[in-house]
Amino acid sequence: MNGAESLVRTLVGGGVEVCFANPGTSEMHFVAALDRVDGMRCVLCLFEGGATGAADGYARMADKPASTLLHLGPGLGNGLANLHNARRARSPVVNIVGEHATYHRAFDAPLTSDIEAIAGAVSAWVRTSPDSRQVAQDGAAAVAAARTAPGQVATLILPADTAWGEGGPVAPVPAAPARAQVDDSRIAAAAAALRSGQPAVLFLGGRAVREEGLRLADRIAAKTGVRLLAQVSNARMERGAGRVPIERLPYPVDQALAALAGTRHLIIVGTTVPVAFFAYPGKPSLLAPADCETSILAEPAEDQLDALRRLADELGADAPSARPALARPVPPTTGGLVPDTIARTLGALLPEGAIVCDESVSTGRTFFPMTQAAAPHDWLQLSGGSIGLGIPMATGAAIACPDRKVVNLQADGSGLYTAQSLWTQARENLDVLTLIWANRSYAILRAELAHVGANPGRKALDMLSLDNPPVDWVALARGYGVEARRVSDLGDFVTVLRAALARKGPFLVEVAL
Ligand SMILES: Cc1ncc(C[n+]2csc(CCOP(=O)(O)OP(=O)(O)O)c2C)c(N)n1
Numbered sequence: 001m002n003g004a005e006s007l008v009r010t011l012v013g014g015g016v017e018v019c020f021a022n023p024g025t026s027e028m029h030f031v032a033a034l035d036r037v038d039g040m041r042c043v044l045c046l047f048e049g050g051a052t053g054a055a056d057g058y059a060r061m062a063d064k065p066a067s068t069l070l071h072l073g074p075g076l077g078n079g080l081a082n083l084h085n086a087r088r089a090r091s092p093v094v095n096i097v098g099e100h101a102t103y104h105r106a107f108d109a110p111l112t113s114d115i116e117a118i119a120g121a122v123s124a125w126v127r128t129s130p131d132s133r134q135v136a137q138d139g140a141a142a143v144a145a146a147r148t149a150p151g152q153v154a155t156l157i158l159p160a161d162t163a164w165g166e167g168g169p170v171a172p173v174p175a176a177p178a179r180a181q182v183d184d185s186r187i188a189a190a191a192a193a194l195r196s197g198q199p200a201v202l203f204l205g206g207r208a209v210r211e212e213g214l215r216l217a218d219r220i221a222a223k224t225g226v227r228l229l230a231q232v233s234n235a236r237m238e239r240g241a242g243r244v245p246i247e248r249l250p251y252p253v254d255q256a257l258a259a260l261a262g263t264r265h266l267i268i269v270g271t272t273v274p275v276a277f278f279a280y281p282g283k284p285s286l287l288a289p290a291d292c293e294t295s296i297l298a299e300p301a302e303d304q305l306d307a308l309r310r311l312a313d314e315l316g317a318d319a320p321s322a323r324p325a326l327a328r329p330v331p332p333t334t335g336g337l338v339p340d341t342i343a344r345t346l347g348a349l350l351p352e353g354a355i356v357c358d359e360s361v362s363t364g365r366t367f368f369p370m371t372q373a374a375a376p377h378d379w380l381q382l383s384g385g386s387i388g389l390g391i392p393m394a395t396g397a398a399i400a401c402p403d404r405k406v407v408n409l410q411a412d413g414s415g416l417y418t419a420q421s422l423w424t425q426a427r428e429n430l431d432v433l434t435l436i437w438a439n440r441s442y443a444i445l446r447a448e449l450a451h452v453g454a455n456p457g458r459k460a461l462d463m464l465s466l467d468n469p470p471v472d473w474v475a476l477a478r479g480y481g482v483e484a485r486r487v488s489d490l491g492d493f494v495t496v497l498r499a500a501l502a503r504k505g506p507f508l509v510e511v512a513l
Pocket of ligand 1: 081363411414
């Protein structure tokens with residue numbers, strides 16, 4: 001057994017069952033080992049950003065890491081933006097990055113680069129395996145690092161001779177340690193703030209915005225009147241009919257400031273203090289009012305459900321809030337094909353158990369509130385602000401949950417960063433419906449020009465336009481092997497969406513706005 005095989009066997013033994021790969025010469029022994037080891041599904045991605053984004057989507061839904069297989073520094077670099085998103089989502093990911101043989105590095109062959117430096121930008125754990133007998137142990141350590149709460153990016157660099165040399169024994173992956181429980185003083189501080197009677201917000205992210213966390217938060221709100229608010233971008237929210245509805249802090253800085261105005265106590269669970277996405281001239285970076293007292297009930301790595309449960313017990317909050325069930329929207333028949341009618345249509349038609357991957361950018365501003373009463377579903381967002389995640393994330397989510405419909409709400413400009421992941425959806429026959437919001441522009445940046453106080457001329461506006469030439473998404477999807485339709489009026493959109501949701505397998509709808 002060579003080092004590569006000892007690594008693959010170690011990964012599989014540690015529960016890593018999927019590898020999103022774009023290999024090269026230095027990874028050939030790893031690829032060859034896949035044939036000798038059962039239990040690893042290997043998924044070819046045509047660009048490394050597709051592999052890393054898929055690993056993120058997979059981890060969000062499977063709650064465990066997949067691995068990637070990337071080709072030296074350039075391959076890892078191509079995957080960096082979506083590893084950044086994975087890091088921000090606190091997704092566990094194990095990167096396996098090939099490297100020149102140890103003795104070859106000194107000769108500075110063309111693909112030589114500082115892989116550890118590139119990896120360090122996004123990884124909580126980086127190691128270059130020193131020899132083939134060590135590879136299995138390093139692989140086990142990488143999986144353990146990735147699974148360390150709240151979920152981390154771990155990068156194992158594999159020099160070619162450590163892959164082809166004689167391997168050591170398969171290494172057991174230690175069980176992931178339980179999340180740390182918070183100190184009683186945090187429960188007491190939060191309870192005191194909530195008993196003060198002053199305006200308070202429970203600011204939620206991480207596990208606190210899944211079904212159980214929201215149920216506990218709702219009991220606390222019913223008892224104390226605290227307002228529940230989720231962070232702007234969430235890795236995975238469990239929502240829809242029968243679940244606790246929650247608003248998110250708005251993205252635009254003025255709206256975010258208004259949402260928190262008057263708050264005297266901000267209690268944070270599973271996330272960090274709210275900050276503006278960007279600095280804007282004359283506007284603050286921190287969004288909570290200056291006189292607001294901020295306390296942390298549970299950090300992202302800590303046991304948020306336990307903390308919420310103990311806080312609820314401390315407050316005697318044992319009953320859910322009385323709330324009338326929200327009515328599910330009906331598909332609109334008038335109003336034209338615009339964001340609001342699209343939002344209502346999604347609210348009406350999203351199927352039970354859908355996994356929504358939301359990279360809608362400006363078209364999607366009303367999608368979230370209008371889908372609150374849709375059938376129960378998961379909602380995955382662009383957690384790191386680095387666009388080009390949607391199509392890969394949907395690909396990974398579909399591999400994690402083959403029995404659920406994945407619906408990718410996709411702005412066109414963002415989709416073009418990683419459109420070739422459609423080919424992986426076709427090759428793997430994944431049940432993903434991609435809805436492209438074809439406004440043929442970087443619409444959000446037009447608004448940002450004004451927000452930062454810039455005074456755009458023709459050249460600046462031209463940088464934000466995608467209409468010359470217009471991208472033909474139907475042809476593009478078909479070129480990648482995915483069936484597709486274009487719609488340009490509301491009636492067609494509703495009809496095509498119904499049909500697309502009823503079929504299985506990859507499909508794309510270009511929605512001309
Ligand atoms: C990796 C990366 N590059 C560039 C940007 C800057 N950026 C933010 S939004 C945006 C354009 C988004 O356009 P589109 O996806 O079509 O959405 P729309 O604004 O039209 O709704 C760009 C280029 C980014 N966020 N991430």
